Amino acid sequence: MSLQPPLALYVPEPAGRPGHPSDFSYLRLAPAGQARRPPVNSSAAELTDLAYTLIRVLDDEGCAVGPWVPDVDTDVLKTGMRAMMKTRMFDARMLIAQRQKKMSFYIQCLGEEAVGVAQALALNLDDMCFCSYRQQSILMARNAPLVDIICQLLSNENDRLKGRQLPVLYSMRDFGFFTLSGNLATQFIQAVGWAMASAIKGDTRIASAWIGDGATAESDFHSALIFAHVYRAPVILNVVNNQWAISTFQAIAGGEDTTFAAHGIGSGIASLRVDGNDFLAVYSASCWAAQRARNNIGPTLIEWVTYRGGAHSTSDDPSRYRPENDWENFPLGDPIPRLRKHLERLGAWSEQEHQRVAKELEAEIAAAQKEAESHGSLAAGRTPDVASMFEDVYKDMPAHLQRQRAQLGE
Amino acid sequence: MAAQTDDLKQTAAMTMVQALRSAMDIMLTRDENVVVFGEDVGFFGGVFRCTEGLQEKHGRTRVFDAPISESGIVGAAVGMAAYGLRPVVEIQFADYYYPAMDQIVSEAARLRYRSAGEFTSPMTIRMPCGGGIFGGQTHSQSPEVLFTHVSGLRTVMPSNPFDAKGLLIAAIESDDPVIFLEPKRLYNGPFDGDHDKPVVPWSGHPLADVPLGYYSVPLESAAVFRPGRALTVLTYGTMVFVAQAACELSGIDAEIIDLRSLWPLDLDTLVKSVKKTGRCVVVHEATRSSGFGAELAALVQEHCFYHLEAPIERVAGWDTPYPHAQEWAYFPGPARLAAAFKRSMEAA
Numbered sequence: 001m002s003l004q005p006p007l008a009l010y011v012p013e014p015a016g017r018p019g020h021p022s023d024f025s026y027l028r029l030a031p032a033g034q035a036r037r038p039p040v041n042s043s044a045a046e047l048t049d050l051a052y053t054l055i056r057v058l059d060d061e062g063c064a065v066g067p068w069v070p071d072v073d074t075d076v077l078k079t080g081m082r083a084m085m086k087t088r089m090f091d092a093r094m095l096i097a098q099r100q101k102k103m104s105f106y107i108q109c110l111g112e113e114a115v116g117v118a119q120a121l122a123l124n125l126d127d128m129c130f131c132s133y134r135q136q137s138i139l140m141a142r143n144a145p146l147v148d149i150i151c152q153l154l155s156n157e158n159d160r161l162k163g164r165q166l167p168v169l170y171s172m173r174d175f176g177f178f179t180l181s182g183n184l185a186t187q188f189i190q191a192v193g194w195a196m197a198s199a200i201k202g203d204t205r206i207a208s209a210w211i212g213d214g215a216t217a218e219s220d221f222h223s224a225l226i227f228a229h230v231y232r233a234p235v236i237l238n239v240v241n242n243q244w245a246i247s248t249f250q251a252i253a254g255g256e257d258t259t260f261a262a263h264g265i266g267s268g269i270a271s272l273r274v275d276g277n278d279f280l281a282v283y284s285a286s287c288w289a290a291q292r293a294r295n296n297i298g299p300t301l302i303e304w305v306t307y308r309g310g311a312h313s314t315s316d317d318p319s320r321y322r323p324e325n326d327w328e329n330f331p332l333g334d335p336i337p338r339l340r341k342h343l344e345r346l347g348a349w350s351e352q353e354h355q356r357v358a359k360e361l362e363a364e365i366a367a368a369q370k371e372a373e374s375h376g377s378l379a380a381g382r383t384p385d386v387a388s389m390f391e392d393v394y395k396d397m398p399a400h401l402q403r404q405r406a407q408l409g410e
Numbered sequence: 411m412a413a414q415t416d417d418l419k420q421t422a423a424m425t426m427v428q429a430l431r432s433a434m435d436i437m438l439t440r441d442e443n444v445v446v447f448g449e450d451v452g453f454f455g456g457v458f459r460c461t462e463g464l465q466e467k468h469g470r471t472r473v474f475d476a477p478i479s480e481s482g483i484v485g486a487a488v489g490m491a492a493y494g495l496r497p498v499v500e501i502q503f504a505d506y507y508y509p510a511m512d513q514i515v516s517e518a519a520r521l522r523y524r525s526a527g528e529f530t531s532p533m534t535i536r537m538p539c540g541g542g543i544f545g546g547q548t549h550s551q552s553p554e555v556l557f558t559h560v561s562g563l564r565t566v567m568p569s570n571p572f573d574a575k576g577l578l579i580a581a582i583e584s585d586d587p588v589i590f591l592e593p594k595r596l597y598n599g600p601f602d603g604d605h606d607k608p609v610v611p612w613s614g615h616p617l618a619d620v621p622l623g624y625y626s627v628p629l630e631s632a633a634v635f636r637p638g639r640a641l642t643v644l645t646y647g648t649m650v651f652v653a654q655a656a657c658e659l660s661g662i663d664a665e666i667i668d669l670r671s672l673w674p675l676d677l678d679t680l681v682k683s684v685k686k687t688g689r690c691v692v693v694h695e696a697t698r699s700s701g702f703g704a705e706l707a708a709l710v711q712e713h714c715f716y717h718l719e720a721p722i723e724r725v726a727g728w729d730t731p732y733p734h735a736q737e738w739a740y741f742p743g744p745a746r747l748a749a750a751f752k753r754s755m756e757a758a
Contacts, residue, residue, distance in 0.1 A: 130489075161526045171525040178492065179525035183516040189482055190517065193489025200445060200471050200495065207489075219509070223482030230477055392523045393562050395530070395585040398630065398674035 012256050014249030016323040024331050026251075027305065028052060028259065028273070032059040033066025040291045044268045051261035051271045054305060057280035062341030070284035074348045080121055080279055081343060083141040084113040084336050086361050090140065091310075093365055094153060098314045101379055103153045105167045109134045111309025111327060114279045114335035115240055117141040119208060122286035123176075129208040130178045130191035132215065133168050134240070144175040146368035154377035155384075162391075163384040185211055185218035188237070192227045195235035195293070206234040206293040214245020214253045216260055225267040225301070234293035236286065237264065237301040240276065242308035247321040264301030276304030277335040280342070305332065423613045424620040427597045429571035430460045430536075433578035434498060436624050438468045441496060444582060446473045448483055448500030448536075457502060458538060458597055480510035484535060488517050491531040491587075498582055504539035504591060505548040511556075518587040519562030532585045534578070538594040539567070540648050540695055541732055542601060542741050550732040552647075552696035557589045558673035558705065564629060565672040567591040569650040570600070570617035573670060576627030584629060593647040601648055602655035603743035632676035634683070638665035641689035641720075641754050644680060644706050646672060649693045649742065656747035664691070664751060672702060680706075681713045688719040689754045693747060698726035720757030723750040 016022030035055040038047060057064050091108035098106040109116070116137030120129070129138050139149060148160055152170055155163040161171060171179035178194075181187060191209030198205045211221060216239060228235055239260045243250050250256075264271030270292065274285045282304065289300035307330040311318050323329075343349030376382020390397060390405040397405075424432065437444045446461060446468075452475035455462030465473040476483050480501055487497035501507045507514070514535065521531045541550030557565040564586050568574035574592070581588035595601045599611045612618035635650050640663040643653045650668045657664045665683050669675055684690045690710050692703040707722045725742045733740055 128493075160528075161524065164526065165524055169524070171528050173525070173528040179521060179529050181516060181520075181524070183512055186485065186488075186513060186517050189485030189513075190489035190492065193486030194493045195489075196486060197490040197493035197495045200490075201493075219481055220485055220512070223477075223479045223485060226477050226479060227482050227486050392527050394564075394674075395522070399677060400674055 012249065012251035014251065014322065016326060018319060018321065018323060021323050021329060022326050024329065026256075027331060028054060029331060030054040030056065032056040035066070035068065037067035040288055040295070041297050042270060044265050044270050047270050047272070048265055051265045051273055052259055054273055054275055055281050055285055056275040056278050057284060058278045058338055058342055062338070062345045064280050064342060068281055068284045070280055070287060072280070072283060074343075074346060076121055077279070077339065077343060078348060080117050080141070080283070081336070081339050081349065082357055082361070083117040083137065084279070084339070085357060086365070087113045087117065087137040087140040088336065089358070089361050090136070090146070090365055093369065095314065097153075097369070102373070102377055103167050104378060105314055106153065107133050107168045107313045108310045109136055111334060112240060112242055112276065112306050113137045114282050114339070115238070115276045115304045115306060118279050118282035119236070119238065119286040122283050122290055123208060124205070125176055127206050127208060128176050128178055128191070128194055129210065130187040130194070131180060131210045132184070132187070132212055132240075133180055134212065135210050136168070139170065139172065139175060139177055142175045142177070144172050144177065146365060147372050148172070150369055150372035151375055154372060154375075156372070156376040156378070157382050157384060158372070158375040159384060162388050163378075164389070184215040185220040188224040189220045189227060192224045192233045192235050195233040196227070196231050199231070199234055204294065206236070206290060208236045208238065210238045210240065212245060213239065213241040213243065213250040213255060213260060214248060216263065217253050225263060225269060228299035229268045232296070232298040234296070235299045236289040236293060237269070237299055239301065239303045240306060241303050242306050244308045244312070244322070246312045246316060259303055261301060261303035269299050269301045271301040271303070273303045273305065275332055276306030277332040277338060279335055279339040307332070309334070418621045418625060420622045421619045422622055423618050424571045424575070425598050425612045425618070426568070426571045426574045426592070427459050429575040429620050430578055430592065431462060431464065432620065432622070433575040433582070434461065434464060435467070437498070437579060437582045438464065438472055440624065443494060443496045444472070444498060445490065445495055446498045447476045449476055449478055449502050451475060451500050456500065458594065460536070461500070480506055480508075481513050484510040484513040484518065487533045488513060488521065488531050491533045492521065492529045496532050496582060498534045498536065501535060501537040503549050504537040504553050505551045507537055507553065514557070514563070514589070515560050519560050523562060530585060531587045534581045534588045534590050536590045536592060539591045540593040540595050541737070542595040542605070542648060544734060544737055545732070546734040547731045552694065552727070554591055554672055554696060555700065555702040558702055562587065564588045564674065565591065566629060566670065567593065567647045567672060568670065569593065569596060569635070569647055569668050570615070571612055571620050572617045573627050573633070575620055576625055577629070577670060579624065580626040580629050583626065591647070595648045600651045603652040603741065604655065605738055627670070629671045630674050630676050632670055632679040633668045634665065634679070635668040636664070636666040638663040638687070640664055640687060641691060641751060642667060642683040642687045643691050643693055644669065644710070645693040646670065647695070649695060652742065652744055653693055653747055655744040656751060659744045660748035660751045662748075662751045662755060677709065677713070680710065684710050684714040685717045688717050690714070690718070691723040691725060691747070691750050691754055693725045693742065695727050695742065697729050698724060699729050701726050720754045723754050725750045
């Protein structure tokens with residue numbers, strides 16, 4: 001008989017469940033202004049502390065404090081404010097359209113608007129973003145045409161992707177937005193490859209890679225870190241830790257007692273952990289990472305700490321696995337009111353301005369929706385030509401696909 | 411089918427390894443967007459010597475070593491191809507491509523389709539395949555059917571140095587992703603399945619007389635490897651030579667079709683041959699059930715039904731993992747092929 005106690009399997013549980021409010025003390029928070037700002041040529045080993053703390057700029061009063069206060073024009077902040085509002089209003093409207101059965105599926109990014117918008121404004125338009133399905137805020141920041149976006153959601157006659165892709169799996173090369181895949185994490189290593197190509201060709205463009213907390217468990221996340229480090233690829237590796245992967249808490253993805261930023265340090269990649277709801281911190285950290293990439297110093301991994309304010313998708317009901325009012329209690333708040341408070345403090349925003357912009361955006365989105373719907377929808381029956389389903393499988397259509405296309409008409 | 415070239419006159423005797431290396435060397439020289447990488451591919455020149463000297467000649471940013479991560483190698487190549495490069499990557503053994511399956515099936519194969527042509531993946535994935543070398547379970551597999559089943563991929567397998575170079579150049583130039591399977595049993599010489607004989611080198615074989623310059627062998631083109639009248643053998647890779655040995659062993663005048671491009675394939679050449687002979691034997695090293703032979707047999711049945719005088723025979727690896735000690739009982743040798751030829755000829 002062994003004298004040892006029996007082994008016990010440990011299975012992490014979330015900080016809250018329906019009916020039981022979350023205890024957010026697991027988040028490694030830090031006051032605004034406290035985290036240091038190291039030189040951009042720092043090595044990963046010199047940044048270990050920054051992977052376990054939180055870089056924040058905006059305090060509770062909306063003041064920008066500490067070494068990470070970005071050197072940014074107020075107009076850029078206002079542009080960012082507008083893009084965040086546009087993203088949220090667009091999401092709300094598309095959610096309704098999905099409930100009205102105008103589209104089969106939608107994914108919102110409620111509460112995560114700052115990470116995409118602020119990074120997009122820190123990059124150049126020709127830097128390629130390799131996104132997951134929750135970075136529509138990048139398209140909004142880059143002013144991608146709403147009509148085109150909605151036509152994709154409707155799979156209608158004007159859908160640039162010819163009805164082949166599930167709604168939200170956009171592809172907009174002209175806006176530096178790489179074709180979205182349903183397969184998680186695949187784009188993370190592809191972004192590294194794209195960045196390596198840019199370096200091979202002696203280009204000046206950099207890549208921006210995006211992944212969620214849950215998908216960091218996929219093997220492609222680890223491949224991406226290794227390749228980015230080995231070849232010093234000019235890439236920003238963004239991990240959006242919104243605490244949830246559908247119903248699974250980030251602890252199941254390996255987040256308990258560590259951080260996602262720490263993965264980067266372990267791989268030799270300079271890594272930061274940043275308040276993802278703090279627009280100024282996102283902008284500032286993104287500029288820091290972009291400068292590293294552009295100066296051939298190497299890749300940067302950034303964990304954005306945020307919260308998935310909405311359901312995972314239109315097919316999900318979060319009240320079955322997490323507290324109903326969880327987002328309201330999240331210590332880092334909502335990115336839009338936080339930036340608004342700051343802008344108002346600068347005298348660059350007001351209630352009237354807010355209402356005016358909201359009204360303008362509402363009209364713009366409504367008009368775009370109306371125009372997109374005039375091109376039909378999956379529900380209304382006006383979808384791309386069925387024969388086009390055989391195109392683009394190969395550059396030139398092989399004989400067997402020509403035969404199958406002919407059979408379709410028989 | 412005729413090869414396209416700028417100079418076929420200057421030739422040299424090459425092994426398949428040398429022919430493949432020559433193809434990469436030429437494409438690295440002709441197209442500055444071609445990059446070559448994989449495990450041990452750079453400084454060392456590859457575990458099979460296929461990339462020997464290429465890094466020294468073309469530089470470390472064109473030909474380089476990669477971490478041991480198949481999904482990383484293919485995933486990075488997809489990103490490079492989307493950027494505008496033309497990556498030629500190597501998976502050390504076909505048996506080890508499985509970690510990259512998601513990147514190959516979900517990404518490389520689908521990029522053009524799902525983006526309606528906005529992004530494409532003009533890349534070539536080379537992988538040594540096949541058995542007959544006492545490679546055991548993980549150095550002998552023939553996974554071609556796992557690629558031919560995937561819409562958007564091209565799957566190619568040469569059987570000799572001339573085709574190896576021409577097909578590899580065509581694969582690299584193709585704007586579609588190409589899985590380029592190299593029968594490692596044929597790297598240094600043809601192999602007819604008689605393992606007791608000493609290895610015959612390529613030198614002296616007519617198909618080892620390879621042009622030094624640029625030429626390509628078109629994809630989707632099969633070759634009549636041996637003309638015949640009695641029956642049609644549909645095969646590729648090492649089994650082309652085994653089928654030839656089976657003709658001599660059985661005395662049956664078989665027409666051997668070397669598919670070269672497995673999918674999309676050259677259906678016309680297959681159908682023409684079977685309609686002429688009325689009999690068909692499908693041969694591959696890969697396991698039998700749901701193997702690529704099943705697709706070939708189905709195509710022949712659909713297109714040649716009224717010309718068939720016998721059931722279509724399939725000779726393939728057994729439905730087991732590839733064994734070590736039982737290598738020659740597993741590998742479909744000339745005797746098994748000859749028996750199938752006889753069954754086909756004796757059928758009503």
